[in-house]
Amino acid sequence: xxxxxxxxxxxxxxxxxxxxxxxxxxxxxxxxxxxxxxxxxxxxxxxxxxxxxxxxxxxxxxxxxxxxxxxxxxxxxxxxxxxxxxxxxxxxxxxxxxxxxxxxxxxxxxxxxxxxxxxxxxxxxxxxxxxxxxxxxxxxxxxxxxxxxxxxxxxxxxxxxxxxxxxxxxxxxxxxxxxxxxxxxxxxxxxxxxxxxxxxxxxxxxxxxxxxxxxxxxxxxxxxxxxxxxxxxxxxxxxxxxx
Numbered sequence: 001x002x003x004x005x006x007x008x009x010x011x012x013x014x015x016x017x018x019x020x021x022x023x024x025x026x027x028x029x030x031x032x033x034x035x036x037x038x039x040x041x042x043x044x045x046x047x048x049x050x051x052x053x054x055x056x057x058x059x060x061x062x063x064x065x066x067x068x069x070x071x072x073x074x075x076x077x078x079x080x081x082x083x084x085x086x087x088x089x090x091x092x093x094x095x096x097x098x099x100x101x102x103x104x105x106x107x108x109x110x111x112x113x114x115x116x117x118x119x120x121x122x123x124x125x126x127x128x129x130x131x132x133x134x135x136x137x138x139x140x141x142x143x144x145x146x147x148x149x150x151x152x153x154x155x156x157x158x159x160x161x162x163x164x165x166x167x168x169x170x171x172x173x174x175x176x177x178x179x180x181x182x183x184x185x186x187x188x189x190x191x192x193x194x195x196x197x198x199x200x201x202x203x204x205x206x207x208x209x210x211x212x213x214x215x216x217x218x219x220x221x222x223x224x225x226x227x228x229x230x231x232x233x234x235x236x237x238x239x240x241x242x243x
Contacts, residue, residue, distance in 0.1 A: 013207045014049035015214065018042075019090035020138075021083075022056045023097035023108035032056070033182035034096050034140045036190065037172060037199065041094065041138060044203040050092070055083060058107050068118045080114045087115070091210040092134050093162065095153050099141025099173070104149045112156050119160045125221035126228065130161030132218030134210045136202050139171035140182045140189075146171035163213060165205035170198035 020042060024032040035054070042052045060079035063070035070078040087093060097108040104112075121129040135157035139146045150169035158164050172182050172195040182189035189195065213219070223236070 011207070012049045013045070013211060016045075016050045016092060016207060016210050017090045018045050018050050018052045018092035018094065018206070019086055020052065020054045020094045020096055021111055022054055023058070023095065023105050023111055024056060025058060025098065025100075025105055025107060028056055028059050031183060033184075033189075034098055034138065036183040037138050037140055037170070037195070038094075038096050040190070040196065040199050041170070041203050044200060045092075045207060048207065050207060053086065053090075055086065057083075057111050062110055062114060064110060064113070066113070066117050068121065080117075084114075084118055088129065090133070091214060092136075092206045093157070094136050094138060094206070095157070096138040097140075097149075099139060099143075099145040099149055102143075102145040102148060104152060108153070112153070115160055116156070122226055123218075125218070126225040127219065127221055128161040128226065130157075131163075131224075132213050133162055134168075134206050134213065135162035135164060136168035136170075136206050138199070138202075139169065140173070141171075142174040142179060142181070143176045144173060146173055163209060163219070165202075165209040167198065167201045167205055170195060170202045 020038050022032060022034055022038060024034050026032050038054060045052055060083060061077045062080050063075040063078040065073060065075065067073050068084065069081045095108065095111065097105045119128060119130065123129050123131060137150050137153040139149045150171065154164050154168055172189045172192055174180055174187060180187035
């Protein structure tokens with residue numbers, strides 16, 4: 001995959017893995033404009049050693065629901081448990097998708113719901129399972145909605161336990177009204193300096209922060225362990241009867 005530009009190769013991230021979840025409404029092999037922007041971000045990471053993978057969510061039978069495996073709750077099929085394994089194998093998660101009516105796609109919302117369904121799972125330090133991982137988002141569309149969609153996704157990711165670096169979103173939108181999409185000839189999307197700058201900054205900040213967390217062995221396990229709280233260890237809220 002060709003890189004949009006070369007930089008100082010002092011920084012290597014060979015021990016990192018990144019997962020891009022493309023939440024387009026288009027099944028493979030139909031062209032996804034969101035994939036075009038993903039390719040820019042992915043090329044930056046791969047050039048500096050990150051192992052990347054792209055999953056087009058709509059190609060998988062992800063069941064609706066609020067449990068980690070909906071096959072245990074009446075659904076005949078559910079692809080989410082296998083996708084969740086990919087999520088947990090990645091240091092970096094990038095949620096990517098189009099804008100529809102100024103909002104995230106229905107596929108994106110289902111993915112976020114299923115991420116949330118697993119948010120009560122704990123890691124080996126008894127923290128929420130997504131701790132120690134970083135997240136960002138890429139958005140494409142027409143007219144408006146990039147910041148609105150990014151705001152929703154970045155809030156959701158941090159609420160689930162992901163750590164969000166500075167400027168963790170990038171996107172491209174066309175002119176108001178029907179018009180060319182990101183990959184269409186003459187759209188100007190792949191050449192847009194603002195989009196390319198934000199895509200580059202996001203990729204680098206994700207790699208830097210993921211490396212910092214890996215070196216620190218994640219978020220310190222103190223004051224944020226669900227098992228300790230459930231056991232009654234609440235040092236920030238002393239029991240008046242013990243004074």
